[in-house]
Amino acid sequence: MxxxxxxxxxxxxxxxxxxxxxxxxSEKVLDYRQNHDLDFLIGGSLLKDKQGKILTGVREAVGRFFHCAPHRVALTPNFSYGFNTLMEGVQKGKKVLLLKNDYPSVNWAVESREFEVCYAEINEDLESNISEVVEKERPDIFAFSLVQWLKGIKIDQEFLKELKEKYPEMLLFGDGTQYCGTEKFDFEASGLDVLGASCYKWMNAGYGNAFFLFKEHMEDKILPRSLGFNSLQGKYKPHEGSLIGKFEPGHQDTLNFGSLKVAIEEIENIGxxxxxxxxxxxxxxxxxxxxxxxxxxxxxxxxxxxxxxxxxxxxxxxxxxxxxxxxxxxxxxxxxxxxxxxxxxxxxxxxxxxxxx
The missing domain is CATH 3.90.1150.10 (Aspartate Aminotransferase, domain 1)
Known part of the structure; x- marks a missing residue:
């Protein structure tokens, strides 16, 4: 290269x-950010009038890049915000499988709520460890990072698909912050029910932008309570109670989300x-x-x-x-x-x- x-x-x-x-x-993301704020400087609310179009373009770019329909793409300021919103929408008392010493934003969001929690060890036998705990504990949810932040251990995607096929009722929630942007990923064909990721790492999109992807059936599985004016605004949030709207209750930052769209286009240009x-x-x-x-x-x-x-x-x-x-x-x-x-x-x-x- x-x-x-x-x-x-x-x-x-x-x-x-x-x-x-x-x-x-990158230079290209910087150019976007400078032009965006120049438009704000000289236009004021005229920039706000473009907000819907900008955010729609970001949602469509994320959906295209990760193979997920745009109406199932939520834009959040970071992974932690989105994941806490997700877990707040899960019924209390559910059993959740975590990985020991996984990223704190994954484990703390689960451990701080009223769930029954079990754990699998992270080592050279990661997939076998997970299988053994799932067989024994039969958790309702498995929440984990696709790539471990401390040592870089990466979970096998084929294993996740097989796990989902064997236990179709168990929901798989993945954190892709240390993964997304490193290789091709087809969300629709994956074993995951939900994928979330902050984009300031491997996507090189700067801070303040993240996304969550949902399989279609998740509309009936979780009930987040977050709600605001923006929850009902936009091309892909046509009805009250829209799942992605629950993750987007307030005004969104077109500077940071627009940076994500430019970063995705850069990756696509490089290949x-x-x-x-x-x-x-x-x-x-x-x-x-x-x-x-x-x-x-x-x-x-x-x-x-x-x-x-x-x-x-x-x-x-x-x-x-x-x-x-x-x-x-x-x-x-x-x-x-x-x-x-x-x-x-x-x-x-x-x-x-x-x-x-």
């Missing part, structure tokens, strides 16, 4: 291995298959080299399915050494998390290994 330094100016200053914490702002191939190549190379260097846990090395996020062995001294050499990463858990996106290269990986050595 081409050099993306001009596309993402940060890359001219740093070796950026931190998409798992925050994606980058999602090209992005997927690049990330997979980097992930396999990184896993092999980091594993051979003894920097990865056994549970990661032994997995066949993994993302491009890795938690390597290292302490505060190691972290500061990386930062002083211009390598941007994060301290997470008991190690240092690095992540590779399509704008990264093998040279970035080699520099990481050289500094660690």
């Amino acid at each position: 081409k050099n993306f330094t001009k596309h993402f100016p940060v890359l001219s200053q740093y070796t950026y291995l931190n998409t798992a914490a925050s994606g980058l702002l 999602l298959q090209n992005i997927e191939n690049r990330i997979n190549d980097l992930a396999q190379e990184a896993k092999a080299l980091l594993g051979n260097a003894g920097l990865l846990e056994d549970m990661v090395v032994q997995r066949n399915v993994h993302s491009s996020i890795f938690n390597i062995r290292g302490n505060e001294v190691t972290f500061q050494k990386l930062r002083s050499n211009g390598i941007i990463c994060s301290q997470r858990g008991d190690g240092i998390r690095v992540s590779f996106h399509y704008f990264n290269s093998s040279e970035d990986l080699y520099k990481l290994l050289k500094v660690l050595k």
Whole structure:
């Protein structure tokens, strides 16, 4: 793939291995944001008159990108807001399966409410662990991240489809924040009933935008109570009580949601298959080299399915050494998390290994 330094100016200053914490702002998204606020500056409420058209375009872009009908796409300011709205609409007392040490915005939203909760372990046998707990506990809902934030362990999509086929009454709620934008994903053909994701990471859409996708039958499964003027406004919210309207009760930020549409168009222009191939190549190379260097846990090395996020062995001294050499990463858990996106290269990986050595 081409050099993306001009596309993402940060890359001219740093070796950026931190998409798992925050994606980058591109020149094209910046151009949109500047033009949007210039329109607001000189037009005032004339910009607001365009709000419906802007948000409809965003909803249709998200639906097209993830293969979901636009009337089942809700736009929320972040994943946590949307997921709390979702769980507030679930009947109290339901049994929910979680993964131990999953992302707090998933687990806390469940644990803080009146649900019966059971857990599966995250390790090299993740799918087997889930199957065993489901067979034993028969949960009503399984809520989880598609890619784990701490170590990058990625759940097998085919396993999710098989799980749904075996237990069709169990609802699957997925957090795609560390997943969406890394590979092709067909929501309608997936095993998920709901998918939500913040888009400031792998979608490179900036902050303040997220989405939730719903299968058609979810209209009858959850009853969120959120309601506001905007719940009834817009092309795809034709009736009172519309499910996506319950997730959009107030005025929405056309600056941030419009940024998401531009980010999706950028990905489509580059080619999602090209992005997927690049990330997979980097992930396999990184896993092999980091594993051979003894920097990865056994549970990661032994997995066949993994993302491009890795938690390597290292302490505060190691972290500061990386930062002083211009390598941007994060301290997470008991190690240092690095992540590779399509704008990264093998040279970035080699520099990481050289500094660690």
